[in-house]
Amino acid sequence: MSKFSGLELEVDAPFRLILVHPFTRQPMRDPEGNPAYIDHYSSDSEIARKHQRAVQRRRLNMRGRMKITPEELEAESIEILAALTAGWHLVDLKGNLIDLPFSQENARELYSNPAVGWLREQIDESTADRANFSQGSSTN
Secondary structure: OOOOHHHOOOOOOOEEEEOEOOOOOOEOEOOOOOEOEEEEOOOOOHHHHHHHHHHHHHHHHHOOOOOOOHHHHHHHHHHHHHHHEEEEEEEOOOOOEEOOOOOHHHHHHHHHOHHHHHHHHHHHHHHHOHHHHOOOOOOO
16 A cells, blocks of 8 residues: 555546537437446556557657657547547447447547547546546446
């Protein structure tokens, strides 16, 4: 136990983000009434820190050779969101089940799609919201 355990958040336990419809602002649900969700880790988690160190190493190795492009920055942000995603239950905008198993590759493809920027925005905000990782807020 850390000397500072009273200050710690549960950043290494996943949080369940209930997806909100981009137009109605209501929780999205499947035909049985179950909420659509994405389980994810905090942007302060060890997963995020490991990913950021790898990005920094790559950038340091590139120093002097070329500048980072906007496309590379976008790809890095997609990669971190995919890395932080731990699972999901997805439905489409009409409430139909999207029967696609969670995988890092599927998460990367989802977050890369500009037409689902609304979803990417929700997950991006949720990973950074420290209130989601207070004691007892995880999906475990």
